[in-house]
Amino acid sequence: EDQVTQSPEALRLQEGESSSLNCSYTVSGLRGLFWYRQDPGKGPEFLFTLYSAGEEKEKERLKATLTKKESFLHITAPKPEDSATYLCAVLSEPYGGATNKLIFGTGTLLAVQP
């Protein structure tokens, strides 16, 4: 069964303290891995799509990387406005055809203190 696990569940950082969030996945065939940011009371905001092991993408203080088993979201010198829940999701391609159903992890709640 396809599965996505995110760790840690919650992370508290001081402003400027870099860290990484982990997303490990088990799928029969990976079509894509997605990172989203969700603020309280709002819908998820798209950050990155990664398709193959070794791929990296950056946006401001965020950098996402992908291996065959996991993805990391690296946050460099975070600011309080980076506080949010970060969601990882995968799109799998099982035997018998493709599906466009995202499988979400439970998220990492990041709090960055000034």
Next chain:
Amino acid sequence: GAVVSQHPSRVICKSGTSVKIECRSLDFQATTMFWYRQFPKQSLMLMATSNEGSKATYEQGVEKDKFLINHASLTLSTLTVTSAHPEDSSFYICSAGGITDTQYFGPGTRLTVL
């Protein structure tokens, strides 16, 4: 680009009434739209997938007669919660996908049933 809107953002209704939520892709054609439900401090739960002009595909355990989904055009999908009850109170989020695998999410609708 890739903006998805939802209307209304908040709705309060009496038990037994029906509520319609609209989801629009503003700057791209959404061949597929998805409806999710999110409970407090939990990840997103997919309710149904709809393709333009076709009947929606509902996830196991989601009542298709209670949650009516219409995807009449490439930019508009609606979710109607029929005969709403307090247990239907939740945060409903739509997402839209176009020619790529990436889903773009709306801002969500907070439904409260009294």
